[in-house]
Amino acid sequence: MRGLQNAVEPPTLLTIATKYLDDGGTGKHPRHLVKVNKNKAIPTLADVARRAKVSTATVSRCLNSPDQVVGETRERVLAAVADLGYAPNFGARALAAKQTNTVGAVIPTMENAVFARGLQAFQEELVRHGKTLLVASSAYQARLEDEQVRALVARGADALLLIGYDRNPKLYEFLEKRSVPTLVAWSYEEGHAQPCIGFDNTSSMVELARLVIGQGHRDIACISAPTATNDRARGRVEGIRLAMAEAGLDPRDLHLTEIAYGIETGETAFRQTLAAAPNTTVVMCGNDVLAIGALRAAKEMGLRVPADISITGFDDIEIAMLAEPALTTVHVPHREMGRRAAVMLINMLRDNETPRSVELPTDIRLRRSLGPVQ
Amino acid sequence: MRGLQNAVEPPTLLTIATKYLDDGGTGKHPRHLVKVNKNKAIPTLADVARRAKVSTATVSRCLNSPDQVVGETRERVLAAVADLGYAPNFGARALAAKQTNTVGAVIPTMENAVFARGLQAFQEELVRHGKTLLVASSAYQARLEDEQVRALVARGADALLLIGYDRNPKLYEFLEKRSVPTLVAWSYEEGHAQPCIGFDNTSSMVELARLVIGQGHRDIACISAPTATNDRARGRVEGIRLAMAEAGLDPRDLHLTEIAYGIETGETAFRQTLAAAPNTTVVMCGNDVLAIGALRAAKEMGLRVPADISITGFDDIEIAMLAEPALTTVHVPHREMGRRAAVMLINMLRDNETPRSVELPTDIRLRRSLGPVQ
DNA sequence: GTGAAAAATGTAAGCGCTTACATGTTTTCA
DNA sequence: TGAAAACATGTAAGCGCTTACATTTTTCAC
Numbered sequence: 001m002r003g004l005q006n007a008v009e010p011p012t013l014l015t016i017a018t019k020y021l022d023d024g025g026t027g028k029h030p031r032h033l034v035k036v037n038k039n040k041a042i043p044t045l046a047d048v049a050r051r052a053k054v055s056t057a058t059v060s061r062c063l064n065s066p067d068q069v070v071g072e073t074r075e076r077v078l079a080a081v082a083d084l085g086y087a088p089n090f091g092a093r094a095l096a097a098k099q100t101n102t103v104g105a106v107i108p109t110m111e112n113a114v115f116a117r118g119l120q121a122f123q124e125e126l127v128r129h130g131k132t133l134l135v136a137s138s139a140y141q142a143r144l145e146d147e148q149v150r151a152l153v154a155r156g157a158d159a160l161l162l163i164g165y166d167r168n169p170k171l172y173e174f175l176e177k178r179s180v181p182t183l184v185a186w187s188y189e190e191g192h193a194q195p196c197i198g199f200d201n202t203s204s205m206v207e208l209a210r211l212v213i214g215q216g217h218r219d220i221a222c223i224s225a226p227t228a229t230n231d232r233a234r235g236r237v238e239g240i241r242l243a244m245a246e247a248g249l250d251p252r253d254l255h256l257t258e259i260a261y262g263i264e265t266g267e268t269a270f271r272q273t274l275a276a277a278p279n280t281t282v283v284m285c286g287n288d289v290l291a292i293g294a295l296r297a298a299k300e301m302g303l304r305v306p307a308d309i310s311i312t313g314f315d316d317i318e319i320a321m322l323a324e325p326a327l328t329t330v331h332v333p334h335r336e337m338g339r340r341a342a343v344m345l346i347n348m349l350r351d352n353e354t355p356r357s358v359e360l361p362t363d364i365r366l367r368r369s370l371g372p373v374q
Numbered sequence: 375m376r377g378l379q380n381a382v383e384p385p386t387l388l389t390i391a392t393k394y395l396d397d398g399g400t401g402k403h404p405r406h407l408v409k410v411n412k413n414k415a416i417p418t419l420a421d422v423a424r425r426a427k428v429s430t431a432t433v434s435r436c437l438n439s440p441d442q443v444v445g446e447t448r449e450r451v452l453a454a455v456a457d458l459g460y461a462p463n464f465g466a467r468a469l470a471a472k473q474t475n476t477v478g479a480v481i482p483t484m485e486n487a488v489f490a491r492g493l494q495a496f497q498e499e500l501v502r503h504g505k506t507l508l509v510a511s512s513a514y515q516a517r518l519e520d521e522q523v524r525a526l527v528a529r530g531a532d533a534l535l536l537i538g539y540d541r542n543p544k545l546y547e548f549l550e551k552r553s554v555p556t557l558v559a560w561s562y563e564e565g566h567a568q569p570c571i572g573f574d575n576t577s578s579m580v581e582l583a584r585l586v587i588g589q590g591h592r593d594i595a596c597i598s599a600p601t602a603t604n605d606r607a608r609g610r611v612e613g614i615r616l617a618m619a620e621a622g623l624d625p626r627d628l629h630l631t632e633i634a635y636g637i638e639t640g641e642t643a644f645r646q647t648l649a650a651a652p653n654t655t656v657v658m659c660g661n662d663v664l665a666i667g668a669l670r671a672a673k674e675m676g677l678r679v680p681a682d683i684s685i686t687g688f689d690d691i692e693i694a695m696l697a698e699p700a701l702t703t704v705h706v707p708h709r710e711m712g713r714r715a716a717v718m719l720i721n722m723l724r725d726n727e728t729p730r731s732v733e734l735p736t737d738i739r740l741r742r743s744l745g746p747v748q
Numbered sequence: 749g750t751g752a753a754a755a756a757t758g759t760a761a762g763c764g765c766t767t768a769c770a771t772g773t774t775t776t777c778a
Numbered sequence: 779t780g781a782a783a784a785c786a787t788g789t790a791a792g793c794g795c796t797t798a799c800a801t802t803t804t805t806c807a808c
Contacts (some may be wrong), residue, residue: 042552044764055788060766070786085551090530091468092764095793100464102508102529109494116490120483123511127522132529134476135509137497148501155476155506156464177459178416263692292696318637322666324698418794429758434796444756444804466794469763 043084052080104134104157106148113317121338129346142229159345166231181348185341188359197341197358201232204330204362205239213247216373217282221255223269224286266293281373288313288320306371325368417458426454478508478531480522487691488708495712503720516603533719540605555722559715562733571715571732575606578704578736579613587621590747591656595629597643598660640667655747662687662694680745699742
């Protein structure tokens with residue numbers, strides 16, 4: 001930021017001299033350097049005002065609401081701004097104006113394409129409205145997420161985008177107390193104080209599971225991220241169970257393995273699953289990354305997909321389509337979610353009111369990795 | 375941010391009453407609301423100080439250099455902080471301390487896994503040092519990048535991470551003038567004022583091209599991102615040419631197609647390439663994403679890879695290994711690059727000096743998509 | 749126990765903006 | 779033509795921190 005200069009540069013001869021001489025010996029400024037505008041000190045509003053022979057208020061108005069200033073004056077000020085290479089000091093502006101024009105987002109990780117995509121669209125839309133994005137990631141850890149949220153708020157985030165609803169109620173209280181508009185994405189659930197934009201993880205998975213069951217599968221296994229602190233993962237597992245119950249199967253028969261997201265972990269979980277439940281005919285995975293791992297493990301084990309075993313994913317990231325065989329999965333409109341999340345948050349900031357939550361549709365992408373039971 | 379509350383909430387009865395009564399009728403505060411700590415006004419440092427019965431300086435020290443405060447006092451202050459739910463005001467802190475503890479990064483896009491990965495590692499390392507990440511993306515457009523860099527600086531970024539060296543010299547001047555420490559990543563080139571961390575795009579590609587030529591390929595085509603404003607893309611193409619010259623081939627015979635990065639664009643470019651240069655036996659792509667597109671197009675065209683045509687990529691993202699056939703590519707240590715970039719930038723911020731640039735090694739991942747000429 | 753040095757804490761001056769209100773100047777129109 | 783309204787600009791009070799320097803308290807060698 002602008003003042004940095006003073007902090008990082010060793011005093012030059014000029015500034016040192018200034019230090020002791022420039023207050024005219026009155027002793028009124030015993031401790032602070034007086035700015036010397038040569039010597040590349042960074043210009044302030046006051047410098048601009050002086051040069052343009054107007055008050056600081058007028059300069060400020062020129063910059064923030066130019067139509068309040070008459071043409072001639074404005075030009076003079078703008079010329080001074082250009083001459084001096086002036087740019088406003090961020091901290092001062094934030095302090096005085098009580099907003100930073102910065103929006104924070106805490107996501108599990110940028111390494112999963114779903115978040116990278118969503119965030120990219122989110123950021124693009126923010127820029128369009130003159131906002132900047134602060135990013136932090138939680139690595140799917142509640143404690144880290146908590147810290148990051150607080151850090152972003154402390155860093156002046158005017159509003160926040162969070163993924164999913166599961167988190168410490170204290171954190172929501174904190175956000176409430178600080179009146180930080182917060183939007184939840186990647187989930188759609190009724191009955192929360194915070195608005196959301198997302199999709200219904202449960203019913204999306206119900207739909208996919210119906211399709212799976214329709215193919216004759218009865219021995220279903222699921223590889224999921226840990227469900228205890230992840231409402232999206234929980235919803236997806238629940239979806240499978242609901243569809244099973246609906247089809248007259250016992251939901252308790254679902255063979256569930258919980259493991260962190262990752263290709264390697266997906267491989268591991270797949271092996272474990274088949275070791276523990278050898279009759280499994282389909283492995284429904286909590287996301288595409290796990291499914292890719294499962295696919296790879298299946299290949300290594302000499303199993304043909306889908307002849308010997310079917311595998312499904314969730315998200316429809318690029319890999320899903322490129323895998324061999326291509327992955328049956330649930331397509332989620334990540335980019336749209338990101339873009340619209342930005343719009344909602346900007347409106348919340350402007351109108352200071354809670355908007356209606358938005359449910360986005362998902363759809364099944366039926367590809368070769370899912371086949372009928374042999 | 376903190377003071378937002380005043381700005382967005384309509385005055386309540388309580389605050390209205392306060393407005394006119396609370397200065398004890400002295401008229402000393404005719405225009406400003408006096409804070410009412412009930413009624414969810416946001417606590418300030420002064421509130422904490424009052425409650426802990428210490429000075430604001432002590433509270434500040436507790437928060438910023440706790441070891442300067444004796445145990446008992448510190449606990450009392452921290453208790454007050456917790457009771458009040460205090461968190462420092464960002465703008466005030468930035469203004470007074472002349473730094474934001476915020477680092478900016480402008481990358482082409484988060485949607486390419488290489489940047490997502492690098493940025494993820496970058497961010498994790500920043501967090502470890504108490505810094506926050508400001509992100510913007512340029513979509514590979516110079517003008518947009520220029521704007522974003524200026525925006526991040528205006529938003530108080532203490533330091534900046536940029537991708538590649540190619541950009542308007544004016545922008546470098548600007549950064550120089552504002553003394554914003556800047557690190558260039560994804561490139562390694564000598565002779566620039568800004569330090570960098572990255573790899574030598576040219577020599578990495580030379581190595582891969584040697585391997586290709588070693589397999590007997592003579593009719594080489596290349597699909598690259600536009601080279602005019604992208605030193606990395608330019609270096610890679612140059613690498614192919616160098617290797618050709620070295621092998622006694624005419625570098626001008628390289629059939630080059632420039633197109634934006636993307637799977638679809640890769641497909642398109644591949645078709646164009648084979649239409650224009652049907653004797654091509656290998657298509658070397660500027661990155662993995664283009665290569666995946668090429669691979670797909672080849673399949674659609676009924677070409678066997680590598681029997682009929684070889685294809686190579688660059689980056690070694692996840693998809694490269696999962697593709698069918700798996701992609702021969704140049705492995706780049708993106709995560710390490712991101713992590714170390716953060717460390718370098720933090721050191722630059724601390725020591726206020728330009729560090730030595732760091733060259734990271736790359737290595738070839740030879741996989742099935744490259745084979746000998748038939 | 750004493751005095752000096754070290755450690756802890758307090759005081760208060762900014763940091764560079766925004767903006768409520770005050771003041772001065774030009775329009776408008778009866 | 780003159781009073782009111784509309785407009786342009788100025789004045790100066792914060793915004794909530796950090797930190798240089800001042801003051802008070804503790805520590806410790808002798």
